[in-house]
Amino acid sequence: MSEVFFKRGSYQEFLRCPQHIVDGCRKAGFAKRCKRNDFVGFKLHFGEKGNKSYINPSLLAPLIKFFHAQGTNPFLFETNTLYRGQRMNSIDHIRLAKSHGFGKLNVPIIIGDGLRGKDEIEAHVELKHFSTCFIASALKDIDFLLVLSHFTGHMLTGFGAAIKNLGMGCASRRGKLAQHCVVSPQIKEDKCVLCGECAKVCPTAAVLRKDKCFCIVEEKCIGCAQCISVCPQAAVKIIWSEEYDELGEKMVEHAYAVAKHRKCAYINFCIYITKECDCMNKENNEYVPDYGIFFSEDPVCID
Ligand code: SF4
Numbered sequence: 008m009s010e011v012f013f014k015r016g017s018y019q020e021f022l023r024c025p026q027h028i029v030d031g032c033r034k035a036g037f038a039k040r041c042k043r044n045d046f047v048g049f050k051l052h053f054g055e056k057g058n059k060s061y062i063n064p065s066l067l068a069p070l071i072k073f074f075h076a077q078g079t080n081p082f083l084f085e086t087n088t089l090y091r092g093q094r095m096n097s098i099d100h101i102r103l104a105k106s107h108g109f110g111k112l113n114v115p116i117i118i119g120d121g122l123r124g125k126d127e128i129e130a131h132v133e134l135k136h137f138s139t140c141f142i143a144s145a146l147k148d149i150d151f152l153l154v155l156s157h158f159t160g161h162m163l164t165g166f167g168a169a170i171k172n173l174g175m176g177c178a179s180r181r182g183k184l185a186q187h188c189v190v191s192p193q194i195k196e197d198k199c200v201l202c203g204e205c206a207k208v209c210p211t212a213a214v215l216r217k218d219k220c221f222c223i224v225e226e227k228c229i230g231c232a233q234c235i236s237v238c239p240q241a242a243v244k245i246i247w248s249e250e251y252d253e254l255g256e257k258m259v260e261h262a263y264a265v266a267k268h269r270k271c272a273y274i275n276f277c278i279y280i281t282k283e284c285d286c287m288n289k290e291n292n293e294y295v296p297d298y299g300i301f302f303s304e305d306p307v308c309i310d
């Protein structure tokens with residue numbers, strides 16, 4: 008069994024004394040696994056626009072100072088979303104992160120799958136659903152990934168924490184679509200204005216003009232999700248998988264792809280626990296009382 012460290016406390020208590028989080032990292036021995044000049048990515052979720060339950064940046068300031076003091080280069084790391092919103096490209100995403108207070112931490116904010124969520128690497132896994140997984144390209148140069156997860160409920164996966172932050176949160180847009188979708192996206196005729204942008208970006212020429220509409224040829228589609236991001240009308244529909252077990256398994260395979268070849272450590276913030284995840288563009292209320300913060304080098308044990 009792997010060790011899991013725990014510091015009991017409420018959201019307000021940690022806000023008053025965020026140094027407890029540094030103490031937890033020390034006890035768990037995270038810093039010993041880094042060396043001078045290492046690039047240390049703090050994997051976070053900045054919260055969707057209108058959401059307030061994401062990890063409060065004030066909790067992270069002493070942690071960043073601590074990693075700086077070890078001679079490492081900490082930075083904030085995230086990937087773009089599959090669906091439309093304020094986090095679908097790096098420009099809007101960084102702007103949103105700054106508006107949620109992450110700019111005041113004075114470390115770079117790096118969106119690891121590039122400007123439009125297309126920068127990816129292929130990780131070989133040879134598992135049940137995938138032989139390879141598509142994950143954010145910046146991961147190949149990260150020396151140490153500190154996965155900071157806000158524990159919440161989740162409508163598809165039951166709850167979200169370390170494994171979800173790794174598997175879904177570090178996948179490129181294509182990787183996210185491969186987890187969520189069992190078939191190719193579809194074009195909603197009633198919303199489509201025939202601009203042709205989706206056909207222009209499709210790398211496999213899977214989007215075809217047919218009489219008075221565009222459609223996607225399933226056999227040609229590789230599920231890269233670029234058509235979803237460029238459509239100005241939100242007319243390209245994701246066919247969300249209702250096979251929850253399958254989604255969970257696919258997410259775990261992506262988490263394995265990320266964790267397999269790099270040093271990782273995990274902190275789960277079980278404070279301000281909400282019923283739905285931080286992707287919700289609304290103010291989520293606390294659903295159960297605060298519990299505390301967990302630290303571990305094992306994503307399964309910590310979850
Ligand atoms: S980008 Fe959207 S609106 Fe334009 S043709 Fe494609 S589906 Fe229709």
Ligand code: SF4
Nearest residue numbers: 209228229231232234
């Ligand atoms: S998901 Fe990618 S491959 Fe499939 S139709 Fe859209 S752009 Fe083309």
